Amino acid sequence: MGLSTAELDRLFVFRNQGKFVNSAEEFQEVTKISDTLLKTIAPYFKFPDWVSSVPSTTRKHQSQSKTKVLVKDLNTATASDLMAVYGIGETLSKRIVKFRDRLGGFLVDEQLYDVYGLKPEVVQKTLLKFKVKEVPTIKRININKASAEELAQLVYIPKSLAYNIVEYRGLNGVFRSFQDLKNIEKFPSEKLDRIALYLSL
The missing domain is CATH 1.10.150.320 (Photosystem II 12 kDa extrinsic protein)
Incomplete structure (x- = not known):
């Protein structure tokens, strides 16, 4: 149809919200295609009969009320x-x-x-x-007391990293903040915020 990948992605995101395009104008609004491309492909569009008999403002209101996504x-x-x-x-x-x-x-x-x-x-x-609507209750792992085996129970921490954490603690003393974990070899620093949710000091 001549749509770019970005334009198609916008359409897919719109459709995945359970919404439907009910006019050529709405198609352009969703995909952000140019007027020239719209004029070229509009003749190939086919919408339900009821669409043409309902004012556009009413259609938009009906579309929004019918397609409200339940998260x-x-x-x-x-x-x-x-x-x-x-x-x-x-x-x-x-x-x-x-x-x-x-x-x-x-x-x-x-x-x-x-x-x-x-x-x-x-x-x-x-x-x-x-x-995430209901946050589960979890038991945090104390980073200053846990063994390598206990640390490795957390999905984010493989055994090799768990042993590195315990070794670092033995050489440098207790962790005073979760930021200290970034000093450990092969620690996934980009995931520190999420890992810290499961730890305590």
């Missing part, structure tokens, strides 16, 4: 629920649930970005339909 809790969503998002198939939906179970539940929406193989643009689409 579900990310912590109670099933694999089947998650597959409703474009870009999430059976494998990824099960992986999200497994990752969530290993964490004991998502504490913040951004943890969805940590699921292996889940693309950022798919995460963005998912967060339009799912959010």
